[in-house]
Structures are given as C-alpha cells and as structure tokens.
Amino acid sequence: MTVTYVIDGSRVTGLEQFWEVIGEAVNGPGGYFGRNFDALADCLHGGMGTPDDGDFVFEWRDHALSARALGHEETARQLRRSLDRAHPSNRAALRRRLDEALAGRGPTLFEQLVEILRNDGPGVLRLL
Known part of the structure; x- marks a missing residue:
C-alpha cells in the first residue's frame, strides 16, 4: 500500500x-x-x-506558494549565509551563484x- x-x-x-x-x-x-x-x-x-x-x-x-517563497530572493539569502561560512576556495563559485540569484536567474x-x-x-x- x-x-x-x-x-x-x-x-x-x-x-x-x-x-x-x-x-x-x-x-x-x-x-x-x-x-x-x-x-x-x-x-x-x-x-x-x-x-x-x-x-x-x-x-x-499549494506548491506555487512554495515556489514563490523559495524563489530567487530566498535562494540569494541562503547563498549569502553560505558565503560567510564557505571555504575560501569555494567562495568565487558561490559569489557567481549569488550574483545570478540576485539577477533573478539560475536555479531556485x-x-x-x-x-x-x-x-x-x-x-x-x-x-x-
């Protein structure tokens, strides 16, 4: 079942x-x-x-409500948090992903x- x-x-x-x-x-x-x-x-x-x-x-x-709540704005917020804790070798990639999210692009x-x-x-x- x-x-x-x-x-x-x-x-x-x-x-x-x-x-x-x-x-x-x-x-x-x-x-x-x-x-x-x-x-x-x-x-x-x-x-x-x-x-x-x-x-x-x-x-x-109600997945459409979640899609809005977990959209580019929340993605950028989480990436900002990760950037502060990231290993220095990973910061450039995270910064690029953050820039994309701030521009409303990239995966949410x-x-x-x-x-x-x-x-x-x-x-x-x-x-x-």
Missing part, C-alpha cells in the same frame, strides 16, 4: 520552514527528514521514516528541492 506524505506548501515561507514541514510530513511533529540538500537525498534512500520498500508518494500541495531553491525529490527518491512527487 502506497504511503502519501503531504507537504503543505502554504506553510513553506522559507527554506527553514521547508525542513520543518517535510520533517513533520514524514515523521510527525518535530520530525526530521533532512536539513540540507545532501541530507534530504540521504533520507530519501530509506531508513528515515519512509517505507523500506520505497512505496511512497510526496504530494506537495524550489527547483533544486523538486529535482532532489524527483531524482533521488524511489517515491513519486506530485505537485498540486
């Missing part, structure tokens, strides 16, 4: 809220299902609350999350 996890897009007002919403969708209040892209990809491979047989679906309801956080959910998990993503 397929398990459906609902991501309530109306609650996603930024990246931090996304981590809370997906964690609660899979593992209940206060639940964890990643706090960064790599951790999310790892969680999708099982053992973190999803069925071991991979028979699950994510329904991202929403697009990156959708890609991970579609490509790294055995489940299905439905954008509603």
Whole structure:
C-alpha cells in the first residue's frame, strides 16, 4: 500500500520552514527528514521514516506558494549565509551563484528541492 506524505506548501515561507514541514510530513511533529540538500537525498534512500520498500508518494500541495517563497530572493539569502561560512576556495563559485540569484536567474531553491525529490527518491512527487 502506497504511503502519501503531504507537504503543505502554504506553510513553506522559507527554506527553514521547508525542513520543518517535510520533517513533520514524514515523521510527525518535530520530525526530521533532512536539513540540507545532501541530507534530504540521504533520507530519501530509506531508513528515515519512509517505507523500506520505497512505496511512497510526496504530494506537495499549494506548491506555487512554495515556489514563490523559495524563489530567487530566498535562494540569494541562503547563498549569502553560505558565503560567510564557505571555504575560501569555494567562495568565487558561490559569489557567481549569488550574483545570478540576485539577477533573478539560475536555479531556485524550489527547483533544486523538486529535482532532489524527483531524482533521488524511489517515491513519486506530485505537485498540486
């Protein structure tokens, strides 16, 4: 039997809220299902609350609201935060990505999350 996890897009007002919403969708209040892209990809491979047989679906309801909240502005905000902590050898690449986000170009956080959910998990993503 397929398990459906609902991501309530109306609650996603930024990246931090996304981590809370997906964690609660899979593992209940206060639940964890990643706090960064790599951790999310790892969680999708099982053992973190999803069925071991991979028979699950994510329904991202009101995804258009999330797409706006996780757009270029939030992407730039997160890149600024990363820039301060980045290894010096990675700062130029992060600065280029930040400049792109500030110009309204390049992948948004929403697009990156959708890609991970579609490509790294055995489940299905439905954008509603």
